[in-house]
């Protein structure tokens with residue numbers, strides 16, 4: 225079994241978010257980019273663990289994006305992926321998912337392990353789109369995943385409890401916290417990553433872009449915090465009840 | 472032409488988020504002079520009544536125990552049949568439970584543009600819908616446009632009011648075919664202990680009491696739980712607290728945990744790191760209790776109490792109890 229791990233590139237969690245061109249374009253200036261934490265910490269590491277346990281032959285990372293994103297892909301190779309693919313295009317979730325599905329199908333991957341959502345666009349849509357394009361089984365928000373031959377067992381937190389699930393391959397899974405623990409790449413991994421294969425693929429024309437961002441608005445901060453003395457808690461309760469009307 | 476709204480199968484009562492989705496569909500249908508059809512999967516009669524109230528003109532009711540809530544592929548097939556049946560052009564899902572997963576699956580099949588996680592009603596611009604959503608974990612919002620023949624929108628929980636239209640829709644029994652062979656199988660469901668004891672699931676909660684590392688250890692969570700019980704609130708925590716296993720992982724809110732937008736979020740002993748705020752800054756009102764005047768959370772709160780949580784929280788619980796009598 226070969227595992228495909230789609231990785232996205234997102235601004236570092238502490239990056240200052242701003243926009244240019246009349247608030248129509250994200251401002252890249254001075255922003256450090258990282259691999260989306262769900263993809264790196266959970267999906268990729270769990271895929272590597274399965275390979276190390278002899279339950280997968282190969283782990284490939286795939287990224288849909290321009291050349292300048294290649295350092296992010298190399299980082300995934302440094303963490304331990306065997307090889308990488310970059311689809312040379314850019315678009316919305318439908319476009320990205322279509323490219324991933326197309327590549328997986330043409331290259332015999334039977335498990336696709338994505339992150340549950342990007343911390344940039346927060347859509348949590350790509351995994352379901354990939355599964356829909358392929359007509360495969362889909363388990364979202366998995367917190368555990370194991371492989372026994374052709375059967376995948378999983379756990380998923382939902383509706384105030386835990387579902388235990390099983391599915392045959394092929395399968396699309398989105399990874400949530402709990403699936404694995406973050407790994408820091410070591411020097412040997414970083415050196416090895418320089419020479420690991422990174423294949424560049426022209427995007428398929430079967431998957432158009434359907435949605436477009438027209439404009440961004442930075443979030444408005446809250447108005448000044450009203451400080452209340454700890455000896456006057458009744459005032460807080462009164463404000464919450466009569467002013468904020470939330471209790 | 473109709474607006475179709477997906478009502479997910481759910482153990483017990485109909486979810487509040489499903490009714491929010493119906494209300495959203497109702498408003499959208501009004502804007503584009505269309506009708507609302509609700510696709511209700513394994514929903515009780517009482518649930519169907521609640522759907523009618525929230526504004527459905529017609530209900531397609533599917534009753535089939537073999538249609539499992541964990542088989543996204545089969546659920547998507549049912550939605551696809553309903554789209555065909557109703558000639559639906561816009562499909563609305565609640566962005567929680569199965570909705571956020573069935574929606575993109577259907578979008579791929581229908582070649583529909585999808586906008587996941589809207590927070591407000593759309594703007595109509597000819598055949599185009601302009602839809603607002605949160606991006607960069609709440610640090611900004613974006614206006615997306617979509618103009619495909621079929622459009623799919625998922626609605627972030629707690630974003631809109633539930634409407635009360637008291638309609639009396641036709642309830643039509645709907646029995647589409649789907650392939651459950653070789654699907655995802657649910658082996659077991661273990662309910663969380665707190666929820667079993669009557670606790671409130673965090674994702675649905677309107678009031679949330681949350682604790683951070685300032686509480687020093689899991690043995691001190693009694694004061695957090697007492698306050699939550701007095702309010703009828705769910706409990707949450709910061710990431711280090713879940714990582715140290717002081718609290719279960721599903722209580723972790725923030726950029727790498729759950730994003731919530733309750734009416735009230737009370738943060739106790741939480742510093743207010745940017746990654747924590749990313750999961751909670753959509754809350755309507757934020758109260759911060761912290762003994763450090765420099766804690767960044769005070770800059771992102773509506774009300775603050777500077778003091779020792781171990782003294783302040785029990786006092787707050789007593790004050791809430793007085794109000795609730």
Ligand SMILES: Cc1cc2nc3c(=O)[nH]c(=O)nc-3n(C[C@H](O)[C@H](O)[C@H](O)COP(=O)(O)OP(=O)(O)OC[C@H]3O[C@@H](n4cnc5c(N)ncnc54)[C@H](O)[C@@H]3O)c2cc1C
Nearest residue numbers: 683684685709710725726727740741742746747762763780
């Ligand atoms: C990529 C990334 C993702 C992350 N994702 C998340 C996430 O999703 N969610 C998250 O929460 N964090 C996340 N973090 C971690 C985040 O940066 C902070 O480290 C974390 O939120 C701090 O948790 P805390 O506020 O509980 O602890 P601390 O920062 O240690 O703060 C404890 C607070 O308690 C106060 N305090 C101490 N004693 C008392 C007392 N007796 N009474 C009242 N107050 C007291 C202190 O003044 C302090 O403000 C992430 C970090 C990274 C790098």
Ligand SMILES: Nc1ncnc2c1ncn2[C@@H]1O[C@H](COP(=O)(O)O)[C@@H](O)[C@H]1O
Nearest residue numbers: 230232288338339341342347348349350
């Ligand atoms: N450009 C991309 N290239 C490869 N994978 C991606 C890309 N964008 C998103 N993904 C994957 O899809 C997941 C969910 O993204 P989203 O639906 O945008 O929230 C991410 O965690 C990644 O695993």
